[in-house]
Amino acid sequence: MTTTALKKRSITDLTPAETRGKRVLVREDLNVPIENGVIGDDTRIRAAVPTLRDLADQGARVIVVSHLGRPKGVDESLRLTEVAARLSELLGKPVVKASDTIGPDAQAKIAAMQDGDVLLLENVRFHPEEEQNEPGFAKALAGLADLYVNDAFGTAHRAHASTAGVAAFLPAVAGHLLIKEIDVMGEALSEPKRPLVAIIGGSKVSTKIGVLDNLVGKVDALIIGGAMANTFLRAQGHETGKSLVEEDQLDVARRVLEIAKETNALIILPQDVVVAGSISATTAAATVDITAIPADMIALDIGPKTAGRIGEVLSKAGTIIWNGPVGVFENPAFAKGTESVAHDVAAATKRGSTTIVGGGDSVAAIEALHLADQMSHVSTGGGASLEFLEGKTLPGVAALNDR
Numbered sequence: 001m002t003t004t005a006l007k008k009r010s011i012t013d014l015t016p017a018e019t020r021g022k023r024v025l026v027r028e029d030l031n032v033p034i035e036n037g038v039i040g041d042d043t044r045i046r047a048a049v050p051t052l053r054d055l056a057d058q059g060a061r062v063i064v065v066s067h068l069g070r071p072k073g074v075d076e077s078l079r080l081t082e083v084a085a086r087l088s089e090l091l092g093k094p095v096v097k098a099s100d101t102i103g104p105d106a107q108a109k110i111a112a113m114q115d116g117d118v119l120l121l122e123n124v125r126f127h128p129e130e131e132q133n134e135p136g137f138a139k140a141l142a143g144l145a146d147l148y149v150n151d152a153f154g155t156a157h158r159a160h161a162s163t164a165g166v167a168a169f170l171p172a173v174a175g176h177l178l179i180k181e182i183d184v185m186g187e188a189l190s191e192p193k194r195p196l197v198a199i200i201g202g203s204k205v206s207t208k209i210g211v212l213d214n215l216v217g218k219v220d221a222l223i224i225g226g227a228m229a230n231t232f233l234r235a236q237g238h239e240t241g242k243s244l245v246e247e248d249q250l251d252v253a254r255r256v257l258e259i260a261k262e263t264n265a266l267i268i269l270p271q272d273v274v275v276a277g278s279i280s281a282t283t284a285a286a287t288v289d290i291t292a293i294p295a296d297m298i299a300l301d302i303g304p305k306t307a308g309r310i311g312e313v314l315s316k317a318g319t320i321i322w323n324g325p326v327g328v329f330e331n332p333a334f335a336k337g338t339e340s341v342a343h344d345v346a347a348a349t350k351r352g353s354t355t356i357v358g359g360g361d362s363v364a365a366i367e368a369l370h371l372a373d374q375m376s377h378v379s380t381g382g383g384a385s386l387e388f389l390e391g392k393t394l395p396g397v398a399a400l401n402d403r
């Protein structure tokens with residue numbers, strides 16, 4: 001057992017009397033990509049299975065609620081029909097789909113449920129009251145059930161009716177996925193196997209200030225890559241050509257470097273970069289030292305020297321937290337740095353290090369490389385994992401009953 005960072009009641013604390021024959025409303029994040037009626041990556045549906053199967057096996061009547069996309073009112077293209085079908089395949093049992101969320105069809109189908117049955121409500125965001133966390137709507141949702149389980153880590157950073165509001169009206173506990181996400185990341189931040197190394201990349205410092213601020217005082221080493229690194233290089237006085245630099249974040253970069261100096265955290269910035277004239281170039285123009293970035297070029301990836309240095313640091317890490325690709329990995333010409341980091345992190349997992357990857361694009365990168373199963377933990381929540389790494393309290397967790 002990990003030390004539970006989660007001081008909240010969870011599904012593992014429930015007694016059989018609390019679940020058998022009871023109607024349990026489970027918030028899952030089943031927001032998967034669907035194109036022309038075909039589900040793309042079904043990771044989020046698969047991640048929901050342990051909680052749903054556990055409750056069904058215990059004889060609960062499992063009522064699943066989720067959002068899909070960003071509908072403005074009822075949107076025929078955003079119904080959860082395909083999701084219900086895939087969930088049924090994965091659970092190996094029928095999943096009844098209601099055509100509404102709190103209306104007569106949902107109520108009738110719930111009334112007809114037997115112990116162990118699973119039902120999926122319609123897209124909860126067809127109701128604008130969901131995102132407004134409107135108490136009347138939260139109460140109506142709660143009225144469908146006897147117990148509430150929040151398992152939707154991907155939306156736990158939102159205070160919506162189905163993620164937070166409903167907890168005011170029912171006993172409210174965390175599901176298996178939510179517990180796992182919070183435990184793994186919580187432990188990595190509070191009592192990590194050291195050295196603790198963070199790799200922070202992506203395009204903008206401004207979207208990751210909170211993470212940098214929260215991590216810089218905790219880590220033994222901070223590796224900064226991606227376009228973000230350009231802002232740091234500029235803060236150190238380097239010429240960065242036409243690279244993406246956030247002029248208004250130079251002070252933030254200087255402050256992060258200053259704190260790292262005080263806490264003796266090792267900072268790794270690029271020593272060399274791969275440059276080209278445009279982000280869509282089919283080949284890199286050159287690999288140059290950071291003191292020699294041409295005025296008309298953009299730095300789009302870390303260079304091999306930098307990748308090698310990062311590999312050395314990662315080879316000694318006890319815990320690795322990775323958020324943000326270190327280059328424009330979507331373009332094969334600038335994907336080598338991110339590939340190198342991904343392989344190094346996978347190798348660290350094999351040696352017994354704890355490795356955690358969060359962030360929508362970072363996860364897409366390791367999935368494209370078929371390395372996702374070689375990480376200790378791949379977070380199912382982009383925005384939620386970012387806010388967790390920022391040290392923020394997630395409303396969907398805060399709303400649950402204390403232990």
Ligand code: ADP
Nearest residue numbers: 202203226227299300324327328359360361362
């Ligand atoms: P995550 O979703 O994992 O949190 P971000 O959304 O912060 O990551 O950043 C991912 C984006 O950063 C990618 O689209 C990638 O192309 C971009 N990026 C990485 N390095 C660079 C760079 N040097 N110049 C421009 N964009 C970059």
Ligand code: MG
Nearest residue numbers: 359360361362
């Ligand atoms: Mg992203």
